[in-house]
Each structure stands twice: as C-alpha cells, then as structure tokens.
Amino acid sequence: MCRTILFLTITLLSSLFSTEVSGRILSDASDKKLQVRDTAISLSEVAVVAQLKQKNDLRLEPLSSSVLKMGNIERRQISSLNDFSYYTPNLYIPDYGSKITSSIYVRGLGSRIDNPAVGLYVDKIPYLNKNGFDSDLWDIMRMEVLRGPQSTLYGRNTIGGIINIHTLSPMVYQGTRFSVGYGNGNSLNIKGSTYWKPGEKWAFSVGGNYYSTDGFFDNEYDGSDCDWMKGGSGRFRLVFKPGSRLTIDNSFIAGRVEQGGYTYSLYDAESGTTAPVSYNDLCGYERTTISNGLSVNYEMDRYLLSSVTSWQYLDDCMTLDQDFTPKRMFTLQQAQNEHTVTQDIVLKRNGENKRWQWLSGLTLFYKSMKMAAPVRFKQDGINELILANINKGIHTVFPNDDILFQEDEFDIFSNFKAPVFGAAVYHQSEYKVGRFAFTAGLRIDYEHSQLDYDSNSSLSYKFTLTMQQFKAFRTQLKGKEKRDYIEPLPKFAVQYSLKDYGNLYVSVARGFKAGGYNTQMFSDILQNQMQTDMMADLGVYFDNAGIAGYTVGEVITYKPEYSWNYELGGHFNLWGGRLRADAALFYIDCTDQQLTIFPSGKTTGRMMTNAGRTRSLGGELSLNARVASGLDMGLSYGYTDARFVKYNSGIADYKGKHVPYVPKNTLSATANYTLYKLGNFLDKLSFRAGYNGVGEIYWNEANDMKQKFYSLVNGSVYAQKGLFSLEFWGKNLTGTDYNAFYFVSVGNTFFSKGKPAQYGVTLSVEF
Template sequence: MDKKILVAFAIMALPVATSASSFSDKLNKILLPDTSRVFDLDEVVVVAQPKENYKLRRQALSSSVFTNFELSSLKVNDITDLAYYVPSFVMPHYGSRITSSMYIRGIGSRINNPAVGMYVDGMPLVSKNSYNFHTYQLDCVDVLRGPQGTLYGQNTEGGLIRMYTKNPFDYQGTDINLGIATHFYRNAEVAHYSKVNDWFAYSVAGFYNGQNGFFTNTYSGEKADKYNEAGGRLRLMFKPIRKVLVDFITDYQFVRQNGFPYGEYNSASNVTSDPNTDYQGNYKRNILNIGLNIKVKGNGLDFYSNSSWQYLKDNMLMDIDYLPIDYMHIGQRQLQNACTQEFTLKSNNTNSWHWTFGIFGSYQWLKTYAPVYFGDGITKPIADGIQNAMQNAMIESFMKRGLTQQAAIAMIQKMGGISMDVSINVPEIFHTPQFNLGFYHESSIDITDRLTATLGLRYDYSHVNVHYDSQAIMAMTANVMGQQAVYNLISHLDNKTHNNFNQLLPKIGFNYRISDSGSNVYATLSKGFRAGGYNIQMFSDILQTELNSNSQNAMRGSYDVPHKDADYERVSNTISYKPETSWNYELGTHLNLFDNKVQADLSTYYMQIRNQQLSVMAGNYGFGRMMVNAGKSSSCGVEASFRGRAFNNHMNWSATYSYTRAVFKDYKDSVKVDGKNTEVSYKNKYVPYVPQHSFSATADYRFDTSCKALTSIVVGANVYGNGKTYWDENNTSSQKFYAAVGAHVDANFGKAVTISFWGKNITDTKYNTFAVQSSVDGTKRTFAQQGNPVQFGVDIKFHID
C-alpha cells in the first residue's frame, strides 16, 4: 500500500498532471489487478443541490464526503467525532453542547458569529449555539473547505458543513439501533421510513443518548461530564405533480448535561488534574428546527424555495474561576427565534453555460440574560480591605486623643468592634437582533470540452443591534461600634446601539479535466467575510472596573456612578469589533487513479486575513471572553486525501493529512506588567486553537462466510492525530502532537441484523482538547479539558423491511 501512495503522490504533481492518466493505466496492470472500484461518494448518494451545477469533485474546491456506512464505521455521533477525519478541520470536545468552536484552515471562532456554516437538510443553522448536536439517521455529510461565501453567505469564511438525513422516497423500512459502552454510555434509536405511494413518503425517528461521564469533580464527587439527551424528527415529502417536490422537516432535541470539566494543568509534569470546582457547570438546551423546501423542475431551469424557523432556549451555569474557592460563576439563559428564507433559480440544461441566481434573507431575535455572581473569594478581600481601613482610621483617631494603640483597639472592641460585609451582584440583559440580506450569482462556463471557468459574486448586507441593560451593585454593610450603615455603589449601563456591514464577495475558478476518468486540476480565488458585532460577555469586566474606580465615593454613602453620552460612546467603542475579511488562493487536483480504484485529492492554499476575530479573556480582570481584531494574519497549508478499495471490494481504506501554518502578521495588544499597561506584539506568533498537523487513516476488511445466517465479518481500524496546538496568542501554552487509535469488529447477519464491537482511543492517549489561562486568585494558572480516555462498547442494529 505504501508503494501505491507514493505513486499517487508522484502523479498528483501539477506540472506532470497531463500525463497522469497514461502513467496510472500502466501501473494499474502491475499494482492493482483485482476488480475493485471506488465511486465519487456524492454521486453514489444522490442529493438534490439547489445551488451547484456540478458534483463536488468536479468543482474548483476542496471537499470531503462521508456516507452513512462510513459514519457508522467511525462511530460518529456528532460533528466533533467526524472532524478528526477531515483535513484542516478541527472541532474538539469542548465540554458542552453550547460550545461549537470549529476551525477550518486556521479560520474559526469560539464565541459570537461562526466562521464555518452548517446546513441540515437544506436549512442553514443561524446560531452557532445549535451547531453541536447529536447526529443520527444521516445519509451523508459534506465538508467544504475554504470560503463558500458566494453561494452560502457571510459566516462560511472557513468552510461549510452540509448534513442530509435519509430520504423516505429512496429508503424504506424500520431501523432500530441500540448501544451500550463503558462509563455507561447508552444509545437507542428508532426510525421508520415509508413510501406510501408515488406522491407521498414520510419518516419518523427518535433517539435517546446518555453517558455517566469520564471525569469526576473532586470537590463534589460528581461526574463532571455526564449527560442525557433525546429528540425526534418528522419528515413529510410530497410530489403533488411530477415536477414538484415539497419537503417538510421538523427536528427537536433536548439535552441536559454537566459540563466544562476543566482541571488545572501542570506544564512541568504535563499532567492535567481532574476538575475541582465548587460550582458544577451544567447546561440545558431545547432546540426546534422546522424547514420547508420546495423544488419545481422547469424547462431549462429549476426553482428552489427554502424556508426555516429555528427556536433555541437554553440555560447554562459555569464556574469561571475553575477553583474550589468561590470567586465567581456565571449564568446564561438564551431565548432565540430565527427565520430564514431563500429563493434560488438554477439552470438544468446541457449547454456550455450553467448558472445560479439567488436571494437570501434572515432575521434573528435573541434575548440573553447573563448574570455574574461574585463569591467570597472576591468579596471577602474587598470587605477585609475596607474593614482594615476603617479600623486603622478609628485607631488613629483614638491615638490622637492620647490612647495607646493597644488601648484604642481594646476600646473599639469594647464598643462593639468594626465589621464589614460586601456583596456584588451583576444582573445583565441583552437584546441582540440581527438582519441579513444577500444577493448572489454564479456561472460555470465550459470554455472547451475540458476547461470550465466559474465566476461568482455575492452582495451581503448585515444590520446588527444591541440593547444592553447591565448593572453592578456593590452592597456594603458596615457595623461600627454598635451602629450599622448600608451603602450601595451602583453602576448601571442601559443603552442601544447598532451597526451596518456590507460586502461584495467575488469568486473566480478554473477547472481543467485531464483525463476521461474525471481527473482534473483546478485553481480558485475567493473572498471570505464574517460580519462584525458587539461583545456582551465583557460587561462584568467593564462594570467591575467602574466599581473599583468609584469605591471611595461610596465610603460616605450610597453612590450611583453617573454616565454621560461620552461614557456610552466609549462603551460602544469598547464592546464593538470589526468585520473579518480574507482572500483565499488555492490550487488543487482531484484524481481517479488505477481505473478508479484509488481517488486522490490534493490542495494547497494561501489565505490573507484582515481584522481576524479572536476570542480572548476580557482585559482588566479576565472575567468573561470578548472578541477582538488582529490587524493582519495569514494561513497557508496543504491538504491530501486518499481513498480506495482493494481485494475485489473487500477492503475499504482512506488516509488524510494536512499542514496548517496560521500566524499573526500585525497584532498588537496591551497587557499589564507589574501593574502597568505595556504594549506587546504577537507578530509571527501562531493563531491559537489551530493544530499545525493533522492526519487520519482508516481500513475495513470484509470476510465473507458460507454461513446462511452470518453473511460476513468486517474488521476495521482507524487512527487520527493532531498537533501542535497553541492555547494563547503569546504561544506560551500548547498541546503537543498526539495520536489515538480506534477499532471495530462487525458481524453482519444479512441486511437484518448487525452486531458491532468497538473501541475508541484504545491506546488511552492522554491529551488536552482545550486550555485557558486564569489569574483570578492572583496566580497565573492554566486549566485544560482532557480528551476522552479509552472506551469500549457494542452496538446492535436491526433493519425491518
């Protein structure tokens, strides 16, 4: 197999691409004499695409496609499981369903607007808070890498993920899937697909998924990552007349979980401790997505209408100091309603000009209630400081009257002493509606029978609003020698502001077919865009700063911090961040080698990014995350994917590799050194959260049997690896390269029953999926989430016709 891969690499070199077909024909007779053949997966799984005129491997872009068989073999339960097998794509397990940080080619986001788009059965998911969900009964998944803004809009700067569930017109029967594994993982799915007649089909599906968790919170003894989730899906498909298809989908999911199992990381020993927090993080979410897709096939063109309504309601509690002492924790409740509507016209002729026109609109209404709670770890030192200041002032006053220090202290204690209690509350409510409108066109022109040019242009407009009602209340209760006084220091910010962003997104691509087998080379230039917005996560930091700077005013009585127009202008400038734009230059090839026994995809790219949006800890105190802009950065790399079949289709195999170099070119920030603000430059530092290397390999071999009951046994193995990954802008903390191995053995009893024994991370590799630095207690510490350890399980699948 190594010899074949080396030959494929040699053929994929662009300068000799035109001779690849004849060269592979000669080697085919020597190296691969069997009758194995591999087909383009997006041709095997037929899915109607309302925008593209060509299959993915005939387009000038990099992509990966996974069928239901591959998703099942890899034990994919959500996109985080799939990311390991896609070049340049990372979406680690970050500790809860609310976290859906995805990075493709060094472009990504932990908070606010996503950089990678997601579609499910034609519905564009508006909120990244709904990206991380349980996937089941999928037919296939496409992952498109590089900017897809021309056809898919502003939040697809890094790439696009498209998921498709099974179509009841094409697939019928009842599926029952049951699973159990160590750490009491349990899973149950039931789905029924029925084609009632030629014009109506439906499917109904439901699932339950749960796990007791891998990591224990040593403070409480409770599992820090246990969860339970369930959901259901209904799909109704109508063909009222021959050229019209109506597809109605409603999908609901609920999850309740303990989350954020971050433990302290010791860089000297390279050991991450179990979580140890006085507040156990948890998350609860309800999501409901309803979509209506209509396709009308006409003479020479097709019309598509895609409508959706998306509802999200969730509740999160997180201990953001990650320590057993109560410094602070936050709550967050979100209520979102979003509507999208898209109309598309696409040609369906055999002419040399293929085109797509469309208009897209969306409106998102989002209310966020995000109180911050300050515990004794913060309030007690404040109270002790005020109490000591009051007591020292009183002692000094008595000493001026002739008493000694000891006598003054005794006198104060005799008269009732001095004590101070401090409490801080930060209630916050945010309304952040957004409106987006886009117009787009893309043409593919066959210049010759082998050369195709693609020209695209999109105009995107975004209107973002924020209404913040945020306040910090410091209540100080003083008991001074028998007398009690209560003073309140209040800072209240209540204001509205908005901004508008617009962008033209061009795309130019060329695809040249180098053989009749479908092999091609391509070049593309495209622009990516992510709208700007407002940080709501950092208001506690702003308000805490105001309380500290006005604390002396409250010593003489209750005090409300005044705010003028100039103050609100400064707040608006502080919380806003700019749009991010990028230019992507890409060369690549899609090769079908050895009589289609091997497929090879290779690409190299360079991205220039302006105002890259980065998630960092809020500046003064590090309470909450905020989005900032790096002036300039770049990302370049290579991607390689191979897949094939051998031994008369008994063996399926795949391999991927990617290298990503994402660095800052112009990024300066202000940090505190010895209490003073100092400018620091991150030029040539690596962008955090982006692995420099990633690779994967899979192999499945089928042994046919002569037994009537047991028709075949499949033995498979997989391996993936990532690293080096930096966790901060200064590149002081990182995860070195690691690899994990999985395996499975499947017993197939015809089409009716399959029993699968599987293992994940059977090497029990120790690694971190995420790390963050905190100095809430005055000591700089690193907290990390560990990757899941070894796990073994068994699945049983039934299919009833």
C-alpha cells in the first residue's frame, strides 16, 4: 500500500511538473467531466510509466530525454514524428516529402534511407522498418525521446536514441472523443474514438481517423496537385486484468495512406534559385500497414516479468518520375511486402527504490522483405543516360556509327528478397551507494542479414556499321549476399542525487547500427553490366572502359555503424519545482558512419556508404517553468557540431567538413496562457505562441550547399465550453521560405520546400 501511495505521489508530482507542463492545474477542476479530460493525461501516467525497460520518471535516469504529454501534443497539432521533432532539442526529422520513410537525425547521427538511427516503439512494440515510422498519431498520451545510444537495452538501430509513443489506454480513460478539423490546402481531419471499461478486469477502445488534403504545391507541368494526400487508420485495444498480478494488453492497428509525389524543385546553382515543381510522369505513394502487439505483464512480489510479442505487416508501393523534370527520362516503381515478428522478454527487479535494481532480457526478431523495383527507361533516358555512354566509347573508333535500341522504352527489373533475423540477450544493473547510483549494462546482439537479388533487362540493339537487323539482347545479375554480426553493446553510468534538486550524471555507451544493402543502386549496376555485356556481345572491349571493375557485393554492401557516446548531464528542479531544467553535454566518436551519397555523374540511384570516422559534440538544454498561475513557458535548445574526422570518398577528402543533414541548432520556445471559468461563457480559454528554429544544415559532404538557420512561428487559440472545444491554429504563420530536403538525380540538384503557412480550425467534443 505504501509503495502504491509513493508510486502515485511520484507520478502525480512528475505530471504536475512535467518537461512540458500540462496546461491545467488539477486542483482547479471542479467540473468532474473536465477533470477527467484533463486528468486523462495525468492519470495515464500511472499506466504509461509502467515502462518495459525504463524508470517511471525518465528524469531519474542518467540520460537526456524529452517528454510531451497529451495536452501539449494535441494543442500543438502534433500528428507525426516530424511535428514532434520541432519541440525536442537535437532531434531533427525533416519533411521527407513522402510517408515512405522518415529521416531522423539525433546529435549528428542519422539516416536518410534504409536502417534508422533511432528506434521507434509504440506501446512497447518496436517498429523495425522506417517505412512505417510516418504513421498517424492521434490519442497519443505521451511521446518520449531518449537521446544517445540506447543499444544496451534496445539493440540495433538505436544508435541515436529511441522514440517511445504511448497511446491512450482504456484502463485509465473512459469516454468518447470526436474531432473534425479543416485548414488551408483543403485539409480535412476527422478523428473519433471511444474508451470503455465495462468491468474492473477489462477495458477496450476503438478509434479511427481520416484525413485528406490537396497539399500546398502544384506540379507546373500539368497544373495538378503535387503533394495531395488521403488516408486513415484504425485502432482497437483490449486490456484484460484478471487479477492483481497479470495484465494482458493487445493493440491492433491498421493504416492506409495514398499520396501524390515529392515536391522536388530543380535547383540552379548559378542563380541560387529553385524552379517550380515540374515533372511529367506519375508520382505517388500508397501504403497499407497492419500490426498487432500483445503485451503480457506478470507482477510477482520481487520481480516483474514482461513479454511483448508483435507482428507487423507492411505493403507499399512508390511510383516516381525519378528525374523530376519534364523530360521522358526514367521512372521507378518500388513495391515492398514485409512481415516482421518480434519478441521481447524482460525480467526485472520490482520496485524502483531498491539498492540493487536490475533487468535482464531476451530479444528475438525476424523480418521478411520482398521488393520489386523496376526502372523504366524512356526515350530521353535511353538517349542521354545509356546510349550516350555506350556511343561515347564507340565514337572514339567509329565516329560515324552508333549503337541503337529498337525500343522507345525498356525496363530494368529488380527483385529482391531480404530476410533478416536477430537475437540478443542483455542485462543492466543499477547499484546505489549513498547518493551515488552506478549503472552497468551489456547486450550481446546477433544479426543475420541476407539479400537475394535478380536484376535483368531485355531489349534489341544494333550497331549501324555492321548490323542490318536489331538483335535481341538480355543481361542479368543474379546472386546472393549475406552477413552476420555479433556485437557487444555496453553501457556505464554514474549518477549523483541532488535530492529534491535533481541529479547529475556521466555516462558512456556504445551504439550500433546494422549494415545493409544498396538495393537502390541496381539500376546503375545493371546499366553498367548491360554496357559491358552488350560490348562483349559485339566482341568489343575497351582498354579504358570507364566501367568500374567491381564486384556487385562490394557496391551493394555497406558496413555497420558504431559509436561511443560520452555524456555529462543533469536534471534540476529549481524554485520549489516551478522551474525544471534538463541539460546534457555529449561527445560522440563514430566509426563507419553510414552516409547516403549520390554517385557523381548522370547516375540514377543513391547509395549508402561508410565514412571512415566522424565526431559529434554538443549539448541540450530544456527549461520549463510555471511563471504564473495559468502561464507556462518552455524553452529547449540543442547544439550539434558534427564533422568528418576521416573520410576520403576517393574523389575528395572531406576531413573537417560538416556531416550532411545535421542541423547545428534546434531551438523551440513556447508560451501557454490559460484562463479558466470566464463567467458562464467559457470554461477555458488558452493562448499558445510557439517558435521553432532550425539550422544551419549542410546538404552534402562538400558543404557547398546549405540551409541557413530558419524560424517558424506557430500559435493557437483554444476555447472550451462544456463538452465542446474549438481551436484556431496556425503553423509557419510568417510563411518562412526554406528548403526541407535535398536530392540529386542524373546530376541535377533538387530541393523540397518546407510547407508554407498552414492554418485551420478544429472542433472537438468529448463525453
């Protein structure tokens, strides 16, 4: 009983003075219904903080973290990880322009394609594929980001940290929520959910959302909407608690999205300007995701045994005009079908105030991925990308004769199977001596990855000097690559308690990001192979062919990335708890950092490569204060200086250059002022003003292109009366013009613009 009271007390205190202070003082609530709505966030702490591997209050741990709770998530119109990143220092998730993936950067580590640098967990379920990261966020009770490698407890691909998302649980909130929002860009957003607890032993919730938008950019080529989107998702959650010890929690989530193309604009280096979006071929993306997660907790007197089992299904298809110009160059379709099964079993010492606290775990996963990625070369592409290359050599000997293709279009088919499985065992202990707490942990991570590839193409060609007829020709690359990794992933930390004033800590941890395969390069590889094979078919061999001598395995395989993260930080409670400050300084030594590069020349793909060594240093500072009754203010700032220590691409030496895509500064400031009980007219009136600043960001290894520091201003006015609430909101209200992302295709540079001013209104009802 005492333990329970203590537990609840800590929880309520932590919710009162959360990283982002809740907009409502609990004791103010006289209206029971209102209290339920607002306290849903706080009460949910009891459930949410029953974390699988972390402490209930992340600020008691020797790590740098940020937390956003439900009120702040909804008031800030956070509906994606991209929105979330603006409010967390040193976390940068640019608008990729498509939901196909999320490029996440933390403290100088990140990933544009393939394996993520940050792990994502939704209700304790790990999402292994970045393609599923950009999903619909609604009825989110709590979002957390843990910065720095979390590989000891979470394993592969958490080299930059993890993001934890906790959805609203029917065990802690019962009611029905419905909202409809409309904004510029003809953007419609509808959400509805209901939470029931028919008995003490079980509860369930059902919910769904739908959204559509015309987007904010037009394709000048045909005047169509470029970044239109529509989609929705559904969630069913069932919690069963047959007794005081056992809890079974099952979440089923399904989602569907259909959207238009990237908003890539051709960049003119001479003038420094970007042209309007203009491309001729179809661009779009569609995705269906289904996942089910079963969490079972059995609480014993001294131990807590937890099991999380998940199955995830992802089926998506991306269609691209990959030259992003009005020319008939080439298109890409990439269709994936993936099944993932994960299992995590954790045994830990029950109760957080024991002198020796520990947890041990076992993790297993299997991921099966099939992908078809045909590239279609059209007339301009055939002429400029393929025949130009082939005939360049031919013309050195036969200046008046050419190789010709019979087809106006032809396909390079590429089919892949990429099974991955892994297993890990881990243990972490914390031992308290006086005010000190010593933490040590170790994980042994094993991973096997494989790629079966079959890339082929058929066409007819002739050499005008010697051939009267076209000759059928086929080229094919078929093979298999596989890799095994065994990685020890240790962590050490020492924490010193300042009692009521917080704590200080130092930590050292190793991070690991799995290696992988450059499937995106097969179009280029097969083009080269086609040239080689076609010349061999003709019986022609160039002395200086310009066709690199390589093995397919060398080109398509990239190595794992490793890091050591050294950190000094603290969590502070000042002025009687009215000001909370979190600060951290870090230094990261990273070897074989995975970089997405665009090979020089008129190549059609991009590839992951390993930089020799990088280092990243910086810090985070978060301040959150209740300045006066009803007035909350928050400030967070992150600084990162990430540079190459050793990286020679073979073309240039980038030592000392900034690591691309990593913002040097991330700044967020928020003020929220709330008035309660304005006569009989309103129960609540809240004003929020927000500022986000990001930059500068270098786009390439040479650092010759960058986005300067830019500012976004956001705000909202929220009014509540009884069951209803109305909110007027705006993002990027000043219409800041900035580049959100960078891309290179066939030697052309493109930028994706950030979204312009967005504004809208949301009507909600809750009962």
